[in-house]
Amino acid sequence: xxxxxxxxxxxxxxxxxxxxxxxxxxxxxxxxxxxxxxxxxxxxxxxxxxxxxxxxxxxxxxxxxxxxxxxxxxxxxxxxxxxxxxxxxxxxxxxxxxxxxxxxxxxxxxxxxxxxxxxxxxxxxxxxxxxxxxxxxxxxxxxxxxxxxxxxxxxxxxxxxxxxxxxxxxxxxxxxxxxxxxxxxxxxxxxxxxxxxxxxxxxxxxxxxxxxxxxxxxxxxxxxxxxxxxxxxxxxxxxxxxxxxxxxxxxxxxxxxxxxxxxxxxxxxxxxxxxxxxxxxxxxxxxxxxxxxxxxxxxxxxxxxxxxxxxxxxxxxxxxxxxxxxxxxxxxxxxxxxxxxxxxxxxxxxxxxxxxxxxxxxxxxxxxxxxxxxxxxxxxxxxxxxxxxxxxxxxxxxxxxxxxxxxxxxxxxx
Amino acid sequence: xxxxxxxxxxxxxxxxxxxxxxxxxxxxxxxxxxxxxxxxxxxxxxxxxxxxxxxxxxxxxxxxxxxxxxxxxxxxxxxxxxxxxxxxxxxxxxxxxxxxxxxxxxxxxxxxxxxxxxxxxxxxxxxxxxxxxxxxxxxxxxxxxxxxxxxxxxxxxxxxxxxxxxx
Numbered sequence: 036x037x038x039x040x041x042x043x044x045x046x047x048x049x050x051x052x053x054x055x056x057x058x059x060x061x062x063x064x065x066x067x068x069x070x071x072x073x074x075x076x077x078x079x080x081x082x083x084x085x086x087x088x089x090x091x092x093x094x095x096x097x098x099x100x101x102x103x104x105x106x107x108x109x110x111x112x113x114x115x116x117x118x119x120x121x122x123x124x125x126x127x128x129x130x131x132x133x134x135x136x137x138x139x140x141x142x143x144x145x146x147x148x149x150x151x152x153x154x155x156x157x158x159x160x161x162x163x164x165x166x167x168x169x170x171x172x173x174x175x176x177x178x179x180x181x182x183x184x185x186x187x188x189x190x191x192x193x194x195x196x197x198x199x200x201x202x203x204x205x206x207x208x209x210x211x212x213x214x215x216x217x218x219x220x221x222x223x224x225x226x227x228x229x230x231x232x233x234x235x236x237x238x239x240x241x242x243x244x245x246x247x248x249x250x251x252x253x254x255x256x257x258x259x260x261x262x263x264x265x266x267x268x269x270x271x272x273x274x275x276x277x278x279x280x281x282x283x284x285x286x287x288x289x290x291x292x293x294x295x296x297x298x299x300x301x302x303x304x305x306x307x308x309x310x311x312x313x314x315x316x317x318x319x320x321x322x323x324x325x326x327x328x329x330x331x332x333x334x335x336x337x338x339x340x341x342x343x344x345x346x347x348x349x350x351x352x353x354x355x356x357x358x359x360x361x362x363x364x365x366x367x368x369x370x371x372x373x374x375x376x377x378x379x380x381x382x383x384x385x386x387x388x389x390x391x392x393x394x395x396x397x398x399x400x401x402x403x404x405x406x407x408x409x410x411x412x413x414x415x416x417x418x419x420x421x422x423x424x425x426x427x428x429x430x431x432x433x434x435x436x437x438x439x440x441x442x443x444x445x446x447x448x449x
Numbered sequence: 450x451x452x453x454x455x456x457x458x459x460x461x462x463x464x465x466x467x468x469x470x471x472x473x474x475x476x477x478x479x480x481x482x483x484x485x486x487x488x489x490x491x492x493x494x495x496x497x498x499x500x501x502x503x504x505x506x507x508x509x510x511x512x513x514x515x516x517x518x519x520x521x522x523x524x525x526x527x528x529x530x531x532x533x534x535x536x537x538x539x540x541x542x543x544x545x546x547x548x549x550x551x552x553x554x555x556x557x558x559x560x561x562x563x564x565x566x567x568x569x570x571x572x573x574x575x576x577x578x579x580x581x582x583x584x585x586x587x588x589x590x591x592x593x594x595x596x597x598x599x600x601x602x603x604x605x606x607x608x609x610x611x612x613x614x615x616x
Contacts, residue, residue: 409506
């Protein structure tokens with residue numbers, strides 16, 4: 036005798052008269068599905084609890100904090116210079132832009148003007164970092180959706196830039212090349228040469244990525260019309276970067292509050308129409324072309340000059356002098372061990388990183404350490420809209436949606 | 450509208466709740482009393498000349514020596530008008546609760562939860578005020594308060610130094 040299952044009942048219909056039997060209502064209930072924190076498509080340690088009706092998402096609750104390190108608390112214990120390496124570890128795939136955003140915030144606090152050449156160098160490296168970030172995003176997003184080939188092509192080209200970073204500052208990921216008031220070192224002739232070669236090499240490669248995806252029915256089916264967010268909601272949720280511009284909102288800090296050398300460069304900000312995953316993908320691909328344009332213009336306009344602001348009480352002395360001159364060595368030592376004396380006050384400075392607006396809110400009460408440092412991390416704020424954007428889509432779309440934010444948990448959990 | 454005009458407009462409209470406006474390094478920070486916070490925020494959000502439709506961040510600062518110990522900081526931006534404002538309010542430790550702004554900006558939900566998690570400030574009418582970065586059953590306090598030790602509390606504090614050097 037078959038064991039009777041308490042949960043399911045088997046009904047038999049007489050095959051001769053199927054219409055004679057009325058089918059009883061089957062019991063249905065919402066299913067809770069735990070996704071992550073070890074799921075390979077969650078880009079780290081993101082956990083989401085999905086409430087499902089069939090395969091549709093009814094509600095999703097992100098559970099964050101698996102990578103929480105208390106960076107904001109650590110910042111209160113170190114000097115301003117000492118925090119630069121911590122910023123590398125926020126968004127660890129795009130360390131340069133984090134350094135940039137942080138240094139800009141401290142420069143605003145200290146009221147330092149960065150010399151022209153340093154601004155151009157910073158802009159070039161920041162745009163290279165944007166390219167690296169978008170390549171990484173495109174590769175992993177395509178991989179998550181099932182187009183594995185693109186991943187290899189993106190990573191092949193990303194490797195060239197990683198080696199370039201390695202030559203620039205000795206590190207591939209945790210770069211710490213930016214300094215408060217300037218940059219750590221100038222480009223060598225070899226770096227200029229390699230960068231120029233890359234600029235000629237890269238645009239045809241973008242077309243190559245696009246060929247893989249634009250005619251791929253699976254890619255189109257899984258991105259077009261998925262995770263639509265209206266412009267009004269996107270603004271209300273505080274989304275930024277390509278996630279906001281995908282909905283057609285023209286908000287890019289490089290244009291709205293031009294900083295560094297962006298004011299002197301001509302570039303356009305691509306905007307989406309439908310606010311779906313496909314538009315956000317399209318924007319990122321267009322931004323690759325725009326970044327190339329910006330780098331070319333910077334290379335043309337750049338003049339010789341100092342790469343560090345000359346404010347001895349705040350900025351570091353040139354490395355050459357530290358090794359040969361006692362006063363410079365003392366200056367360097369004091370700046371790193373005690374820090375500089377920041378004026379009391381508070382500032383917020385936002386920078387357009389490739390994920391969105393990365394901002395630092397710094398409260399100073401004087402002295403060498405920040406009293407309070409708050410990081411406005413775009414990944415964290417984007418996760419706030421996850422429930423809204425995922426409702427009504429399929430389980431497999433959940434993966435597409437964190438992908439479309441370009442989420443990095445190091446930054447999200449801080 | 451310049452920042453000064455913006456500040457004076459706020460002062461005229463909310464004379465009773467207005468504490469101060471400070472402009473420093475090009476940032477405008479307006480402090481209001483706690484009971485008027487939601488009203489001022491509503492005005493900033495709805496008034497066509499203000500039109501602050503974008504929430505940048507919600508943050509908090511601990512000033513342990515002050516009578517009103519905690520400061521809640523909101524930062525807003527207007528995408529159309531291209532201006533920013535920082536709205537601040539103070540709360541005492543004995544009664545640290547402010548009105549939630551989640552009804553005006555949807556993004557305030559996660560940001561306020563983070564402030565609650567890190568500083569222990571509660572938000573009235575918040576739809577889902579739970580810890581967000583720390584686990585729900587975390588009982589060791591609020592880590593960004595100044596009286597919370599940097600090395601942590603609880604079991605982390607009980608690690609003993611084991612001498613593993615060769616004898």
